[in-house]
Amino acid sequence: MQNSLSVLGQVKKDIAARITRAISKAQDRDELPKDINVEVKMEIPPRPEQGDFATGAAMALGRQAKMDGRTVAGIIIRHLDIDDSPVLRVDIAGPGFLNFFLDGSWLEKAMSRVWAEGPSYGRTDYLKGQKILLEFVSANPTGPLNVVNARAAAVGDCLASMLEMAGAEVSREFYVNDAGNQTDILGASLEARYRQALGQDYPLPENSYRGEYLKDMAAALAAEKGSSLLELPDGERHEFFKSYALGKIIEWQKKTLKDYGLTFDTWFSEKSLRDTGAHNQVVELLRVKGLTYEKDGALWFRSTQFGDDKDRVLVKSDPNASATYILPDLAYHKNKLERGFNHLIDILGPDHHGYVNRLAAGLMGLGYPREVLEVLIVQVVRLVKGKEVVKMSKRGGEFITMDELLEEVGKDAARFFFLMRSPESHLDFDIDLARLQSNENPVFYVQYAHARIASIFRQAKDDGFKFAMGPNEINFSLLRDPSELALMKIIAAFPEEVYEIAKAREPNRLIKYMMDLATAFHAFYSRCRVLGDDPDLTAARLYLAKLTQITLANALRLIGVSAPESM
RNA sequence: GCGCCUGUAGCUCAGGGGAUAGAGCACCUGCCUUCUAAGCAGGGAGUCGCAGGUUCGAUUCCUGCCAGGCGCGCCA
Numbered sequence: 001m002q003n004s005l006s007v008l009g010q011v012k013k014d015i016a017a018r019i020t021r022a023i024s025k026a027q028d029r030d031e032l033p034k035d036i037n038v039e040v041k042m043e044i045p046p047r048p049e050q051g052d053f054a055t056g057a058a059m060a061l062g063r064q065a066k067m068d069g070r071t072v073a074g075i076i077i078r079h080l081d082i083d084d085s086p087v088l089r090v091d092i093a094g095p096g097f098l099n100f101f102l103d104g105s106w107l108e109k110a111m112s113r114v115w116a117e118g119p120s121y122g123r124t125d126y127l128k129g130q131k132i133l134l135e136f137v138s139a140n141p142t143g144p145l146n147v148v149n150a151r152a153a154a155v156g157d158c159l160a161s162m163l164e165m166a167g168a169e170v171s172r173e174f175y176v177n178d179a180g181n182q183t184d185i186l187g188a189s190l191e192a193r194y195r196q197a198l199g200q201d202y203p204l205p206e207n208s209y210r211g212e213y214l215k216d217m218a219a220a221l222a223a224e225k226g227s228s229l230l231e232l233p234d235g236e237r238h239e240f241f242k243s244y245a246l247g248k249i250i251e252w253q254k255k256t257l258k259d260y261g262l263t264f265d266t267w268f269s270e271k272s273l274r275d276t277g278a279h280n281q282v283v284e285l286l287r288v289k290g291l292t293y294e295k296d297g298a299l300w301f302r303s304t305q306f307g308d309d310k311d312r313v314l315v316k317s318d319p320n321a322s323a324t325y326i327l328p329d330l331a332y333h334k335n336k337l338e339r340g341f342n343h344l345i346d347i348l349g350p351d352h353h354g355y356v357n358r359l360a361a362g363l364m365g366l367g368y369p370r371e372v373l374e375v376l377i378v379q380v381v382r383l384v385k386g387k388e389v390v391k392m393s394k395r396g397g398e399f400i401t402m403d404e405l406l407e408e409v410g411k412d413a414a415r416f417f418f419l420m421r422s423p424e425s426h427l428d429f430d431i432d433l434a435r436l437q438s439n440e441n442p443v444f445y446v447q448y449a450h451a452r453i454a455s456i457f458r459q460a461k462d463d464g465f466k467f468a469m470g471p472n473e474i475n476f477s478l479l480r481d482p483s484e485l486a487l488m489k490i491i492a493a494f495p496e497e498v499y500e501i502a503k504a505r506e507p508n509r510l511i512k513y514m515m516d517l518a519t520a521f522h523a524f525y526s527r528c529r530v531l532g533d534d535p536d537l538t539a540a541r542l543y544l545a546k547l548t549q550i551t552l553a554n555a556l557r558l559i560g561v562s563a564p565e566s567m
Numbered sequence: 568g569c570g571c572c573u574g575u576a577g578c579u580c581a582g583g584g585g586a587u588a589g590a591g592c593a594c595c596u597g598c599c600u601u602c603u604a605a606g607c608a609g610g611g612a613g614u615c616g617c618a619g620g621u622u623c624g625a626u627u628c629c630u631g632c633c634a635g636g637c638g639c640g641c642c643a
Contacts, residue, residue, distance in 0.1 A: 318641075452602080
């Protein structure tokens with residue numbers, strides 16, 4: 001990549017720098033107070049008559065200087081140097097906005113960049129040097145994935161892709177809780193089901209997993225092995241059922257995620273970490289620092305020293321002196337950092353928000369700065385069919401698993417719907433709307449724009465259009481319809497959008513961007529016939545259609561939704 | 568009781584110290600002899616939960632209150 005900044009980013013930066021210089025000049029001449037300053041932020045105004053770019057910097061200065069925003073704006077303009085820039089005109093508008101009107105040169109440059117970069121258009125270097133480990137889903141390997149897992153999967157995968165596009169190095173990781181007493185219960189549950197399958201009257205253990213999937217698994221096992229497993233010694237038998245169930249369920253979860261188009265770089269086993277004694281090292285490190293104490297037969301961590309609301313038990317008072325959940329998890333996060341990642345992002349469910357301070361306290365206790373750990377909480381999902389709420393009871397075969405959701409609405413609609421809402425807001429997922437194969441379903445609006453463009457190119461081929469495309473072949477100035485200009489501006493904003501959205505951790509804004517892009521294309525399509533009598537105009541418009549398609553495809557790839565050639 | 572999330576159009580939700588508060592769906596009116604009408608153009612629809620405060624300016628920030636959801640283990 002030649003440039004780390006997008007064309008639009010360069011233009012914004014250039015204008016902002018000119019404004020900053022104008023402010024300094026005004027301060028030198030005592031037209032503005034010297035003790036005020038502002039970071040000039042260029043934005044794209046909501047209406048075209050408000051220019052190509054705008055800034056509220058004059059108003060911000062006015063506030064500090066206790067001056068009228070419009071007056072400050074006037075002073076800035078007087079000192080503004082716009083030589084050798086694409087700026088044609090600057091207006092003062094409203095309470096003191098500076099509205100910039102530019103010539104088309106920057107747009108032409110931005111468009112040729114899209115053409116040149118193709119599938120990697122949108123890539124920037126803004127986050128270069130960040131090595132991020134993004135941990136998400138991390139569902140317990142004790143049952144099928146559910147709809148909140150599906151939401152976290154959509155958010156995490158999209159965020160990871162966007163961070164990568166903005167220049168960060170990202171690893172997607174799934175933490176497998178394949179140790180601890182939940183897994184013992186899982187094994188015992190399977191054994192009970194196995195015995196039942198063999199005709200024994202055998203009770204399920206306490207707090208057992210009661211899902212049908214264990215019955216099926218047990219039946220298969222009974223058919224394959226008969227009663228031979230019962231002859232194993234106790235320890236060996238328990239271990240068998242446990243690891244068998246874990247293996248099957250993890251395999252199942254991987255399959256579900258694969259159907260969702262998501263592959264993790266690493267499935268990190270808690271057991272493997274425990275086997276190395278890593279959690280004992282954590283205890284030792286904390287003990288040496290005097291951050292632990294014994295009470296009621298248990299070992300406690302002084303997490304309150306690091307902002308937690310109470311101290312936490314690390315080692316229980318039970319006869320085995322077993323570890324609480326936090327201990328291996330701390331060892332795990334320490335391990336992440338030791339693998340060279342300089343930033344950790346965990347996407348957790350709403351039931352874990354009380355856990356965040358504890359974990360952060362632990363990492364601080366181990367000597368890491370608080371900022372290395374960032375936790376995003378993905379909120380609950382409520383499934384709705386039209387007006388009715390779908391009960392999420394684990395029993396009774398209700399529609400609850402991620403597999404069932406995918407079967408019902410498909411991967412594209414599922415991912416799109418999960419990303420439409422901000423991750424921290426409670427989501428009503430309307431299954432009826434998501435499965436509708438019609439214009440009522442918003443996912444098609446975006447896909448349709450992509451398919452329409454593909455259709456134009458098929459038609460062009462059929463008609464035997466001889467055209468040369470590419471920035472050097474076309475007459476860019478022919479693209480001057482308001483709908484064409486609006487479309488190009490949105491395309492030009494893509495790399496900045498990706499970076500801004502990734503930085504804000506708000507993948508839902510990418511959906512909005514895509515809707516805006518599709519809207520701009522559909523408007524262009526209606527107003528401007530692409531395949532017309534004028535070969536130059538046709539070539540120019542085909543070029544624009546191709547750039548739109550590239551941008552749409554790249555955005556769809558970021559959210560993991562397919563970009564159909566026809567619909 | 569404490570903590571987190573949420574309260575914006577009929578519904579589901581964006582937005583965010585400033586320029587006429589947006590989208591999708593639903594509703595109404597136009598638009599297919601030409602590249603896919605899963606589309607376009609236009610219209611109706613909102614005291615931005617309530618009350619105070621900060622500000623030249625608050626729907627946005629602060630405080631209190633009301634309502635809904637979720638969580639508060641030597642579970643994971």
